[in-house]
Amino acid sequence: MRPLLELTGATVRFGADAALDRVDFRLFPGEVHSLMGENGAGKSTLIKAITGALPLDEGxxxxxxxxxxxxSPHEAQAAGISTVYQEIEVLPNLSVAENICLGREPRRGGVISTRLMQARAREILLDLGLDIxxxxxxxxxxxxxxxxxxxxxxxxTDVRILVLDEPTSSLDLDEVGELFxxxxxxxxxxxxxxxxxxxLDQVYEICDRVTVLRDGAFVGEYLTTELLRIDLVQKMLGRDVADLKERDHPDDAGPEAAxxxxxxxxxxxxxxxxADVDLGEGEVLGVAGLLGSGRTSLARALTGVTRTDAGTISVEGEDVHLDSPRRGMALGIVYSSExxxxxxxxxxxxVLDNITLALxxxxxxxxxxxxxxxxxxxxxxVEALDIRPPxxxxxAGTLSGGNQQKVLLARLLALSPRVLVLDEPTRGIDVGAKVEIQNLVGELADNGMSVIFISAELEEVxxxxxxxxxxxDGRIVRTAPAGLLTADSLLALVAQPDEDGE
Amino acid sequence: MRSIWRHRLFWPVVALLTLIAVNSIARPNFIKLRVRDGELFGAIITILRDSAPLMLVALGMTIVIATRGIDLSVGAIMAVSGAVALTIIDGSDDPGNLATVLIAVVVAILVSMVLGVWNGFLVSVLGIQPIIATLVLMLAGRGVALLITGGFITTVNSEPFSYIATGYLFVLPFAFFISVAAITVIGLVERRTALGVLTEAVGINPEASRLAGVRSRGIIWGAYIVSGTLAGLAGILYASNIRAADANAAGVFIELYAILAVVLGGTSLNGGKFSIAGTVIGVLIIQTLDSTILFLGVPSAQSPVFFAVVVVVVVVVQSPRIRNALGRMSRSRKPKAAVAAAVVEDKQKAEVGR
Structure with a gap:
């Protein structure tokens, strides 16, 4: 079968650096193809080359x-290549229908017909299973x-090639299902x-084929059914996954320290x-839950970002009144937003101003x-967290997601907090930075800092x-030592209501 | 060389120098300074003197704009301030007394400060959109000023009061020293304390700043208080210059010229990064342009058109796309990045325009 789109020997340079170095890429009709790689691997550059946002230097x-x-992207679009970028590019001050039909508003007698537009939008939305x-x-x-x-x-539009750049990073499980x-x-x-x-789960669930890039170079093209997950990660990282440190978890129920x-x-x-929470000194409390489950509300309530309507919070035995993030910081409780x-x-x-802002x-x-x-x-x-470029x-906005997250962490850690609340710190960042942040959390806890770590990825929690x-559903349904849980049992807790039907 | 070219004050400075050059060629007297009775005179001195009210208002406006706000009430505050000061002087037994004038000025500025507090309260505490919040005072302020003066144009004959706008200190106009003092104080406070960077943080991303523990309410409130206070001082200068409180004429359209000065100086109306030096240059551009129009004898009815043409040229030259295009022509070393930047920008525009 002939590929619908074929890129050969693609090279894109920014000054002396090659962001893309002789990369081959094929896309067949009726397939879902994934592009994998760490940040800086050249994924965005490759997408831009396909969608007309960047010209090729060679290839x-x-x-x-x-x-x-x-x-231009316009020409690519005219040829049937549509793109949804990672940063959501919609106009919040227009209606849903206007957003969908933007630039292609249905007209009647030369005048935009709101009725036709809404009917068309409703049709497309129903296609997506979205009832709004x-x-x-x-x-x-x-x-x-x-x-x-x-x-x-x-x-x-009549789309032949649809490019989805991180489309699921802000969707919960149900919505991902809809999208799939x-x-x-x-x-x-x-x-x-x-x-x-x-x-990775999603890639394995939906994709037929994967192309792996590393440092702007082509590593290989594989069928997902023939590529083991561990091999894929290894190809992306180009190194052993062994530096994923396992932490020793204490087995007893309550926090052992004060x-x-x-x-x-x-x-x-x-x-x-x-919600009842006890966080011990040097302890990492993982919080698992779906989007909208209350995990973020919990984190925000504990750090003074949003006010609580009821309940008490005490720090080292003393009741405190958390009415602003500033008050939280004064007490040594800091929050990193999702x-x-x-x-x-x-x-x-x-980067300098961002790191020193809170201090x-x-x-x-x-x-x-x-x-x-x-x-x-x-x-x-910057050195301690290996923020790149240094x-x-x-x-700060020009850094990659992982490095932005590190800048945020640096901002909070510069305050020498006692309690660090991290709301999805590893969302949407590359595997390498993810591992670094996970390891960092472990080190901080070993040094006596208490951490609340929220993540949508159960294995990570x-x-x-x-x-x-x-x-x-807005409640803490269970708190248990990590050692007593498996990814499957955790999934059951996160996803399903109890059998007795609460 | 490239860093000078890319500096964000490059184009404002070029515009100002061009204006000065054009003037110097058209009328050699422009750059000439004459000394009379130990005081300097000349077109440039006049520009420095006359620019003082706009300078004060534009400095305040810069800080307000940096917080993502806007202050439309500055002209009205000028009117109130002038009315308060002149009513006090007019009502006293001895208008020429220095103490009377000092009291009048201090009270007028305090009243302006209170108006700034009001604006800041509406914006930072009640969360009203800045343009609406300050529109209230913009519309009501002149009425208040007329109320204070009893509906008349209050005139006074007071030596110390006239001195503020027309007097000389050493060899330069006193009003020029007020400008310089305001620039220095604002510049030092913004850059030698953390206020500048915290103001920018609040302007760029209010929620992130709040989560980082920044007291954004106080910072935004403070910006309006500074703007109101400086507008009050500008009102004193205006009233001193004409020796009268004219509630209908004081500071008319000055909010728009102040916004223009801020924008000419390279500060974005979207808030965030701001430049005091840029605003100073913006004010000088506007004032020099004003003087040029006067000199060229452009009929007053047409002068706004002439003014607009020059402003459009300056703003267009500063726009990112033209800058990129010019940058591409002048730099052949790293064309790729410029093209890429332009392309990305095109893409964003296309996305929005689609």
Whole structure:
């Protein structure tokens, strides 16, 4: 069979560095193809080369055997290549229907017909299994719905190739299921789909073929059915996976050390109800739960980011009143948000300013940290966490996801906190950085810091946590030592209501 | 060389120098300074003197814009400030007394500060959109000023009060020293304390800043107080210059010129990164342009058109796409990156425009 799209010897250079070095890539009609690699492997560059966002320096792009060179994403789109980028590109101040039909509004007598537009949008949405009002403002919907609308927009044209860059990073399990149903449907219609994701499970579930890149170079193309997961990770990392350190988990139920943070009956409306948490010194409490289960509400309530409606929180035996993140910080409790881009990084400020932001605001406006001390401090964190590129003056928004997460961690760790609450710190970042952050959490705990570690990946929660709290439907349904749980038993707790039907 | 070219103040400085060059060629007197009674005179001195009110207002506006806000009420605050000061002086037994004038100025500035507190309260505590919150005072302020002056244009004959805008200290206009003092204080406070970077953080990402423990409410509130206070001082300068409180004419459209100065200086209306030096240059561009229009004898009815043309040129030259295009022409060493940047930008535009 002839490939629908074929890239041979593709090379893209930025100055002296080759972001893509003689890479081959093929995409067949009716297949789901995954592009795997660590950050900096060249995935984004390859996508941009296919979608006309970047010109090739060398090599050739063929569409159905014909040589093509797209000068712009518009041309690529005209040729049937639609893209949904990682950063959701929708217009929250327009209606759902307007977003879907943007630029292709159905007209009647030259005038845009809202009725036709909504009917068409409803059709496409139903196709996606999404039951929302096309007339409603997009901004009022969840991030997940916005993501699906972005996909709806991409497939509302005659699409032959659909590029999905990290489409599932903000979706929960059900929504991922929906998306996969749509992908399978498109696939059966002969659409070629390029699916980029960090979730190995998803790649194995949906993809027929994988192309692995490393440091801008082509490693190989494999059928997913013939490639063992461990081999795939090894090819991506180009090193042994052995540096994934296993932590020794104590077996007993309660925290063995003195309790640093104790919460009783913590309730935040529309989020978490009646939550009890005990966090020991030097302990990592993993929190498992689905999106919307209350895991984020719990973290925010414990750190003063959102106010609690009921319950008490005490730090080292003393009741505290957490009414702002600032108060939390003063007590040594810090929170790292699940959404780096939205409420983590201050994108246009430098890495230096981002790292020192919390420390500076803790000291107050008037007591500026001396410039030399600031640089020294930031440089030491950049080195300790291996933030790349190690350029203090670079705007933090230009770093990769993993490095942004490290900058955020550095900002919080610079405060020398007692309790570190990490909400999905490894979401959407490459495997290498993920392992580094997991190992870092272990080291911090070994040095006496107490950590609450929230993740959607159950294996990760089990590996990193000493104990695991399972959150479901706004309640902590179980807290148990990690050693007593397996990924399967945890999955059952996270996903299903108890048999007695609560 | 490339770093100078890419500096964000490069184009504003070029625009200012071009204006000065054009003026110097068109009228050699422009750069000439004359000394009379130990005081300097000349077109440039006049520009420095006359730019003081706009300078004060634009400095405040810069800080407000950095927090993602905007302050439309500055012109109205100028009117109130002038009305308060002149009513006090006018009502006193001895308008020429220095103490009377000092009291009047201090009270007027305090009143302006209170108006700034009001704006800041609406924006930072009640969460009203800045443009709406300050629109309230923009519309109501002149009415308040008229109320204070009883509906009349209050005029005074007070030597110390006139000195503020028209007097000389050493060899330079006193108003120029007020400008310099304001620039210095704002510059030092923003850069020598952490206020500057925290203001930028709040402007770029308010929620991230809150989570990082930044007291964003205080920072935003403070910006409006500074803006109000500086506008009050500008109102004093204006009233001093014409020796009258004219509630209908004081600071008319100054909010728009101040916003223009901030933008010409390279600070984005989206908030975040700001440049005090850029604003200073922006104000000087506007004032020099004003002087040029006057000199060229452009009929006053047409002068806004002339003004607009020059502003459009400056803003267009500063736009990222033109900068990239110019950068591509001048730099052949690393064309790829520029092309890539332009392409990415095209892509973003296309996404939005689609």
């Amino acid at each position: 050739e792009l063929r569409l159905e055997g014909d040589h093509v060179a797209f000068a 009002d096309p007339a409603s403002m997009l901004g009022q919907h969840s991030v997940a719905v916005q993501q699906l609308v972005a996909i709806a927009r991409a497939i509302s 149903r749509v992908i399978r449907d498109l696939k059966s219609r002969g659409v070629a789909i390029l699916f980029v994701s960090h979730f 309790v640093v943070l104790r919460a009783r009956g913590v309730t935040a409306r529309h989020g978490i109800a009646d 959404d780096r881009r939205r409420d983590g990084i201050v994108a246009e400020l430098s 500076q605001s803790e000291r107050g406006v008037l007591r500026q940290i001396p410039a030399a001390r600031r640089r020294e401090l930031a440089a030491s964190w 350029d203090l003056d670079r705007p 089990l590996r990193v946590g000493d104990r695991v709290a399972v959150v479901r």
